[in-house]
Amino acid sequence: MFNFRKKAPLLMLLLLSIAITACSGNNGNTGSNASAENNSKAEAPENKTITVSWPRDIGPMNPHVYNPSQLIAQSMVYEPLVNYTDGGEVVPFLAESWTISEDGKTYSFKIRQNVKFSDGTAFNATIAKKNFDAVMKHVENHSWLGFISLLDKTEAVDEYTFNIVLKQAYYPTLQELSVIRPVRFLGEAGFPEDGDTSKGVKEPVGTGPWMLSDYKTDEYAEFTRNPNYWGEQPKIDKVVFKIIPDGDTRVLAFEKGELDLIYGEGAISMDAFLQLQANPDYATQISSPVATRQLVMNTTNAALSDKNVRLALQHGFNKEAMVQGVTSGLEEKADSLLSANFPYAQSNPAPLGYDVEKAKAYLDEAGWMLPDGKSVREKDGKPLEVELIYEKADQIIKPMAETLQAEWAAIGVKLNITGIELTEQVKRFRAGQFDLYFFSNYGAPYDPSSFFHIVAEKSFGIAEALANLPMKSELDKQVEEALVTTDENKRKALFDAIQTTLHEEGALVPVSYIKKTVVYNNKISGFAFPGSRDDNPFSSIAINP
Amino acid sequence: MGGFIGKRLLAVIPIFFFATLLAFLLIQLSPVDPAEAYLTAAHIHPTEELLEQKRHEFGLDQPLFVQYAQTIMKMCRLDFGTSYISNEPVWQEIALRMPATLQLAFSSIALAVIVSIPIGFLAAVYKNSVFDHLSRVLAYVGASIPQFWLGYLLIYFFSVKLDLLPVQGRGSWAHLVLPSLTLALGLIAIYSRLLRASVLEQLQEPYVLYARTRGIKEKIILVKHVLKIAISPMLTGLGMNLGKLLAGTIITEEVFSWPGFGRYFIEAIFNRDIPVIQAYVLISACLFIVCNLIIDLLQMYLDPRISWKGRSSH
Numbered sequence: 024m025f026n027f028r029k030k031a032p033l034l035m036l037l038l039l040s041i042a043i044t045a046c047s048g049n050n051g052n053t054g055s056n057a058s059a060e061n062n063s064k065a066e067a068p069e070n071k072t073i074t075v076s077w078p079r080d081i082g083p084m085n086p087h088v089y090n091p092s093q094l095i096a097q098s099m100v101y102e103p104l105v106n107y108t109d110g111g112e113v114v115p116f117l118a119e120s121w122t123i124s125e126d127g128k129t130y131s132f133k134i135r136q137n138v139k140f141s142d143g144t145a146f147n148a149t150i151a152k153k154n155f156d157a158v159m160k161h162v163e164n165h166s167w168l169g170f171i172s173l174l175d176k177t178e179a180v181d182e183y184t185f186n187i188v189l190k191q192a193y194y195p196t197l198q199e200l201s202v203i204r205p206v207r208f209l210g211e212a213g214f215p216e217d218g219d220t221s222k223g224v225k226e227p228v229g230t231g232p233w234m235l236s237d238y239k240t241d242e243y244a245e246f247t248r249n250p251n252y253w254g255e256q257p258k259i260d261k262v263v264f265k266i267i268p269d270g271d272t273r274v275l276a277f278e279k280g281e282l283d284l285i286y287g288e289g290a291i292s293m294d295a296f297l298q299l300q301a302n303p304d305y306a307t308q309i310s311s312p313v314a315t316r317q318l319v320m321n322t323t324n325a326a327l328s329d330k331n332v333r334l335a336l337q338h339g340f341n342k343e344a345m346v347q348g349v350t351s352g353l354e355e356k357a358d359s360l361l362s363a364n365f366p367y368a369q370s371n372p373a374p375l376g377y378d379v380e381k382a383k384a385y386l387d388e389a390g391w392m393l394p395d396g397k398s399v400r401e402k403d404g405k406p407l408e409v410e411l412i413y414e415k416a417d418q419i420i421k422p423m424a425e426t427l428q429a430e431w432a433a434i435g436v437k438l439n440i441t442g443i444e445l446t447e448q449v450k451r452f453r454a455g456q457f458d459l460y461f462f463s464n465y466g467a468p469y470d471p472s473s474f475f476h477i478v479a480e481k482s483f484g485i486a487e488a489l490a491n492l493p494m495k496s497e498l499d500k501q502v503e504e505a506l507v508t509t510d511e512n513k514r515k516a517l518f519d520a521i522q523t524t525l526h527e528e529g530a531l532v533p534v535s536y537i538k539k540t541v542v543y544n545n546k547i548s549g550f551a552f553p554g555s556r557d558d559n560p561f562s563s564i565a566i567n568p
Numbered sequence: 569m570g571g572f573i574g575k576r577l578l579a580v581i582p583i584f585f586f587a588t589l590l591a592f593l594l595i596q597l598s599p600v601d602p603a604e605a606y607l608t609a610a611h612i613h614p615t616e617e618l619l620e621q622k623r624h625e626f627g628l629d630q631p632l633f634v635q636y637a638q639t640i641m642k643m644c645r646l647d648f649g650t651s652y653i654s655n656e657p658v659w660q661e662i663a664l665r666m667p668a669t670l671q672l673a674f675s676s677i678a679l680a681v682i683v684s685i686p687i688g689f690l691a692a693v694y695k696n697s698v699f700d701h702l703s704r705v706l707a708y709v710g711a712s713i714p715q716f717w718l719g720y721l722l723i724y725f726f727s728v729k730l731d732l733l734p735v736q737g738r739g740s741w742a743h744l745v746l747p748s749l750t751l752a753l754g755l756i757a758i759y760s761r762l763l764r765a766s767v768l769e770q771l772q773e774p775y776v777l778y779a780r781t782r783g784i785k786e787k788i789i790l791v792k793h794v795l796k797i798a799i800s801p802m803l804t805g806l807g808m809n810l811g812k813l814l815a816g817t818i819i820t821e822e823v824f825s826w827p828g829f830g831r832y833f834i835e836a837i838f839n840r841d842i843p844v845i846q847a848y849v850l851i852s853a854c855l856f857i858v859c860n861l862i863i864d865l866l867q868m869y870l871d872p873r874i875s876w877k878g879r880s881s882h
Contacts, residue, residue: 089610167613241827
C-alpha cells in the first residue's frame with residue numbers, strides 16, 4: 024500500500040494549489056471583489072447595473088496623462104469646459120458661456136456655479152487654473168494639441184471667470200478644449216503635494232456623472248453614479264467594466280449573458296458583429312462616420328511623384344467592391360477626405376471611379392509602358408513597383424492591401440505589401456520612409472483642424488508624403504492662414520481650396536469611412552453614440568423595466 | 569544534500585548574467601527605439617527634443633556597457649526599475665499579477681498530475697485493452713489540439729451552452745476550472761504516455777520478476793515498486809512545464825481574461841518596456857532553475873538510488 028509519507032510530495036503540490044486558490048480569491052486592490060462577481064444575470068432587476076467589456080485595464084485614471092489610462096474611463100469621471108456634439112457644434116459644459124476677444128487671443132469662460140466634484144468640493148476658476156498649471160508643467164508632452172503650444176497664460180479672474188490667453192489666434196481652441204485629455208479637471212483631493220500630476224494622482228476625483236467605486240487591476244472597474252453631479256443624473260446606477268482582451272471571448276461572454284453591451288472600435292470582429300446582428304435577441308447599431316481611412320501615396324517616390332501614376336492607381340481599383348467585401352458593409356466607401364458630418368467637409372467632389380482603361384491610359388501617358396511578354400510596366404528600364412507597409416496585426420488593411428495588389432497587377436503595377444510591427448510602422452510613416460500607407464484621420468473633436476494641421480506640419484507623415492506636390496508651399500500657407508483667421512468665411516474658403524487641391528492631386532485617396540459598432544441585449548434601451556470619438560455612451564442608456 | 573542545493577543555487581549566478589545579457593542584446597537588436605515606443609504608446613507626438621529627453625530619462629543615451637552595468641547593479645539590489653508605461657515599480661507590477669499566474673500554474677499542474685498518473689499507470693498495466701486505446705486517443709487529442717481553440721470549445725460548451733461555468737475572469741474556484749483544464753489537457757497527454765512507457769519498461773526489469781517469484785502481491789509490486797520508479801521521467805517533464813506555466817501562459821490568459829503575468833509581459837514587449845522585459849526574463853530563468861531543483865530533490869526522495877553525488881549503482 025501507499026504510505027502517507029511517500030505520497031506527501033504530491034499531496035503537498037495539491038494542497039499548495041488549493042491554498043493559493045483560496046488565498047488569492049480576495050486580494051483585491053480596493054474593496055471587495057464580490058460585486059464584480061455579479062454578472063448581469065445575477066443582478067436583481069431593480070439594481071440598474073450594466074456590464075460592459077473593455078480590452079485593457081482602465082489605468083491610473085489620471086486626467087492629465089495618456090497611456091495606459093483609457094479614454095472611455097477618463098471621460099466618465101472628468102469633464103471639459105465645453106463639449107463637442109455630433110456635427111461639430113461646441114456647446115457649454117462646465118463653462119456656461121464664453122466670449123472671445125476680437126483679436127482671437129483671449130477666451131473668457133463663465134464657469135457654471137453649481138458644479139461640484141464627486142467629493143463635494145466646488146469647481147471654480149482657481150481649481151481650473153491649478154489643473155492648467157499642472158498640464159503646462161509638461162507642455163512638451165501636449166504640444167500635439169495646437170492651442171496648448173500657443174498658450175500664453177491662464178487666469179482665475181474671479182471665482183467663476185477663467186481666462187485662457189493665447190500667443191496668437193487659433194480657431195480650433197474650443198474644439199480642442201473638449202478633448203478628453205489633458206484638459207479636463209481633477210479635484211483638489213486628487214493632486215499630489217507638489218501639484219505635479221505627471222507622477223500620478225492621489226484619487227480620481229472629477230465632476231463627471233460617474234465615480235470609480237471599485238477596481239482590480241486587469242480584472243474589472245466599477246463606476247457608480249456621482250451623487251453630487253450637477254447635470255442630469257444617468258438613468259443607470261452602475262457600470263461595470265470587465266477587462267476582456269480577446270474579441271472572441273467578449274462575444275462568448277455576451278452570448279452567455281455575462282456582458283450586456285459590447286462597445287468600442289474593433290471590439291469584436293466584423294464576422295462576429297454580423298452574426299450577433301442576425302440574432303433577434305440582440306440589438307446592434309452602426310454609428311455615422313468617425314474617421315476616414317485613406318491611402319497615402321508618397322510623392323517623394325519617383326513613380327508616385329507623377330500625378331498621372333497616382334490618378335491611374337485611383338482609377339485602377341474597385342473601391343466600392345473592396346470596402347464592401349473586406350468590411351462586409353460595416354464601413355462605407357469614401358469619396359472625400361472628410362465625411363459630411365464634419366465641419367468644413369467639402370461637398371460633392373467629383374469622385375475618381377473605377378475605370379481600368381482610364382488607368383492604363385494615364386500610365387501610358389506617364390511613360391510607363393508594358394513591354395511584350397512582361398506583366399509589369401517599365402520606364403527607362405525600371406519596373407513600376409511600389410511598396411505598401413501596414414501593421415501586420417491589422418485585419419482590415421491586410422485584405423485591402425491584397426485586393427490592391429491583385430487589382431493593380433491587372434494594370435501592370437507591382438505592389439509589394441509588407442507587414443511590420445505597429446511602432447516600426449508609425450516610425451517609418453512619420454519619417455516619410457514609405458511608398459504607400461493606410462492612414463486614418465483622428466475623428467471628432469480633433470478634425471478637421473488636426474487633419475489640416477498635419478497636411479502642413481512635418482513629422483506626422485502626411486506633410487512628408489505631400490512634399491513633392493508643386494503647390495505644397497501654397498497649401499502650407501493656406502493651412503496656416505485658415506487656422507489663425509478670425510474670419511469664418513475666409514476660413515471656409517481656404518479649407519475648400521485645400522480640399523480641392525488634395526482631391527485633384529490624388530496623393531491622399533479616401534477609401535472608406537470608419538464607423539463604430541455596438542451590440543447590446545434587450546435589457547438596454549436609449550443607446551446613442553457620443554459626438555466625440557473617444558467619449559463614453561453611458562449617460563443616455565436606460566434599463567428596460 | 570546541502571552542498572548539492574548550494575551548488576545548484578550557485579548556478580543561478582551565471583544564468584543571471586547570461587539571461588540579462590541576452591535580453592539586453594536582443595532589445596538592442598530591435599529597430600524600435602524604446603523612447604519612441606513610449607511616446608507612441610502615450611499618444612504623445614515624438615519630436616526630436618522629446619525623444620532626446622526621454623532617452624536621457626531612461627538612460628538610453630549612455631554607452632551600452634554602462635546601461636547594462638547599471639541594470640545589473642540595480643537588479644543585484646532587487647531593484648527592477650520603473651515601468652516606462654505605467655510609471656510604477658516593475659516589482660510591484662509583477663507582484664500584483666503573480667498570484668493569478670501562480671494559482672493557474674499550480675492548479676493546472678495538480679490537475680494534470682492527478683489525471684495523468686492513473687491514466688498512464690492503468691494504460692500500462694492493461695496494455696492493449698480498450699482503456700489503453702482510449703488513453704491513446706486522449707493523448708493524441710490533447711497533444712494536437714491548439715490551446716486557444718480548446719479554450720474556446722470549452723467556453724462554448726461548458727459556459728455558453730450548458731451554463732455551468734463562467735466564460736472569463738478570476739475570482740471563485742469556478743473561474744479556475746476551464747483555464748486549468750485547457751492547460752492541463754496537453755500535459756495530461758504527455759505525462760500519461762511518458763508514464764505508460766516508463767511503467768512498461770520497469771515491468772521488464774528483473775526486480776519485478778524476483779518480486780513475483782517471492783510471491784509478493786501484484787498490486788504491491790505495481791504500486792509500491794514499479795510506479796515509484798517509473799514516475800521519474802514524468803517528474804522531469806513536470807519540472808520543465810511548471811517553470812513554463814509559472815512564467816505565464818499567454819494564450820490561455822488572453823482567452824480566459826486571466827489577469828496574469830503573461831499578458832502583462834506581451835504588452836511590455838509591444839511597448840518596448842525594457843525594465844519589464846528584463847525583469848521578466850530574469851524571473852523566468854530563476855523560476856526554471858528553482859522548479860528543476862525542486863523536481864530533482866523530489867526524484868531523489870522517491871528513488872534513493874539517485875544521489876546528489878550522481879547515480880549510484882543498483
